[in-house]
Amino acid sequence: MKMTKIYEGSHQWIMFGRDENKPSNIIDSNQYAVRTANKCLLMDPGGSELFAPMMAAILHHAPVEQITDLFASHQDPDVISSLGLWDQALSNAKLHAPALWEGFIRHFGCESIEYVPIPDNGGTIKLENIELQLIPAHYLHSSANFHVYDPQAKILMSGDVGSALEPAGTPMFVENFDSHIEKMRYFHQRWMPSNHAKRAWIERVRNLDIDILAPQHGRIFKGDDVKHFLDWFDALQVGVAV
Amino acid sequence: MNIQTKSQFVAVASITSELSAVMVVAKEISLAAANAKAIAFRAGDKAKGFQPITDFINELAKETIELVTSINVYALSLYQLTVNEYRKTIAYNKFELITELSKGAAYARSMEEPLEKAKITMENCQRQFKRDVKQLLDQLEAVMHHARAARVIAANSRIEASQAGEYLQSLQAVAESVDKAAHTIHDNVQRCRIALSLYRNN
Numbered sequence: 348m349k350m351t352k353i354y355e356g357s358h359q360w361i362m363f364g365r366d367e368n369k370p371s372n373i374i375d376s377n378q379y380a381v382r383t384a385n386k387c388l389l390m391d392p393g394g395s396e397l398f399a400p401m402m403a404a405i406l407h408h409a410p411v412e413q414i415t416d417l418f419a420s421h422q423d424p425d426v427i428s429s430l431g432l433w434d435q436a437l438s439n440a441k442l443h444a445p446a447l448w449e450g451f452i453r454h455f456g457c458e459s460i461e462y463v464p465i466p467d468n469g470g471t472i473k474l475e476n477i478e479l480q481l482i483p484a485h486y487l488h489s490s491a492n493f494h495v496y497d498p499q500a501k502i503l504m505s506g507d508v509g510s511a512l513e514p515a516g517t518p519m520f521v522e523n524f525d526s527h528i529e530k531m532r533y534f535h536q537r538w539m540p541s542n543h544a545k546r547a548w549i550e551r552v553r554n555l556d557i558d559i560l561a562p563q564h565g566r567i568f569k570g571d572d573v574k575h576f577l578d579w580f581d582a583l584q585v586g587v588a589v
Numbered sequence: 590m591n592i593q594t595k596s597q598f599v600a601v602a603s604i605t606s607e608l609s610a611v612m613v614v615a616k617e618i619s620l621a622a623a624n625a626k627a628i629a630f631r632a633g634d635k636a637k638g639f640q641p642i643t644d645f646i647n648e649l650a651k652e653t654i655e656l657v658t659s660i661n662v663y664a665l666s667l668y669q670l671t672v673n674e675y676r677k678t679i680a681y682n683k684f685e686l687i688t689e690l691s692k693g694a695a696y697a698r699s700m701e702e703p704l705e706k707a708k709i710t711m712e713n714c715q716r717q718f719k720r721d722v723k724q725l726l727d728q729l730e731a732v733m734h735h736a737r738a739a740r741v742i743a744a745n746s747r748i749e750a751s752q753a754g755e756y757l758q759s760l761q762a763v764a765e766s767v768d769k770a771a772h773t774i775h776d777n778v779q780r781c782r783i784a785l786s787l788y789r790n791n
């Protein structure tokens with residue numbers, strides 16, 4: 348599991364991904380952690396196959412008892428099917444996940460972890476002295492879906508939005524936006540169901556000050572590429588399977 | 590899932606299916622008992638010896654049904670225990686793998702406590718499973734006992750039927766069906782016990 352620090356300030360953002368030992372038939376995913384002095388939040392902690400390598404990687408940054416918060420942007424197995432294992436490892440943790448999906452996500456096993464349901468209009472996650480915003484991203488692609496915005500680090504963790512399907516060992520950051528487009532097009536056209544939902548999200552996100560857009564698959568967007576992505580996504584027709 | 594776990598799932602799941610077959614047959618016995626009672630009543634004095642037997646058959650069928658109902662509840666909880674044990678074992682194995690993978694990590698030692706806890710939980714599950722299997726085997730033994738008793742009664746019924754003149758055939762048919770049913774119950778329960786006994790001591 349590769350680890351990349353994508354923000355270092357009063358707290359840290361760490362990205363985990365490109366696991367060399369991942370079976371080739373499961374989709375590669377990016378996991379993110381926010382680390383404060385005494386706490387650690389994991390965002391989209393991943394599928395059950397990833398649990399052991401993820402935990403082992405996090406132990407480079409935080410002890411297990413300081414992993415106090417998990418976040419699931421939506422209900423997909425690549426996002427949170429590891430929950431049943433975290434549930435047995437963490438003794439004092441909360442899972443922030445869409446209220447709408449509670450009865451579904453609990454199928455993965457959620458006994459000792461407290462499920463904190465996120466209402467449709469969003470909310471916040473407090474981690475010691477920082478406050479992260481939960482931005483609604485419904486129907487992108489899941490019917491109840493949230494992204495995490497950190498106003499201090501200016502990072503938007505954007506779940507499946509901005510994702511690209513790429514071969515193993517791909518670099519962490521988008522280097523050439525134009526050549527990256529083809530790797531994202533089909534994913535967004537096919538997985539994202541609604542132009543209307545896309546419009547609403549873009550309007551909301553254009554009001555945020557974003558330096559880094561961090562998706563759950565593929566590469567991270569930095570600086571001007573964030574704007575490039577929003578413009579490209581704005582013009583794209585989605586929901587093409589019908 | 591390894592072969593041991595897989596067959597444990599199958600063994601536990603098969604109990605419920607074998608028992609539902611036992612249930613059907615026990616209901617057949619109870620029906621045969623009602624039938625026999627009617628015939629014995631019509632036969633009057635000729636089937637005097639048969640009348641108490643029909644009550645006995647009926648009682649036995651009822652007890653078997655009750656026993657199987659309670660065993661079914663037990664089998665379901667055993668199934669849940671199997672699922673639980675499977676989950677705990679997976680977690681423990683993953684935690685061990687983490688210990689391996691995190692060698693040299695700054696906070697590697699913080700996994701020691703969860704690992705130890707997972708080990709204890711897993712072992713408790715395994716112990717409880719063995720305990721519950723033993724209890725279930727005892728209950729199944731009780732059903733077998735009932736089945737054996739039913740066969741003895743069937744044999745007695747045949748003797749009594751032979752005194753019943755023109756009712757001989759119909760009473761013999763009753764004895765026959767009780768015997769057959771008891772035989773089926775015996776076989777089904779025996780299969781459950783063989784499947785389960787693998788897990789009693791290992």
Ligand SMILES: [Fe+2]
Binds near residue numbers: 421
């Ligand atoms: Fe998804």
Ligand SMILES: [Fe+2]
Binds near residue numbers: 426507
């Ligand atoms: Fe995904």
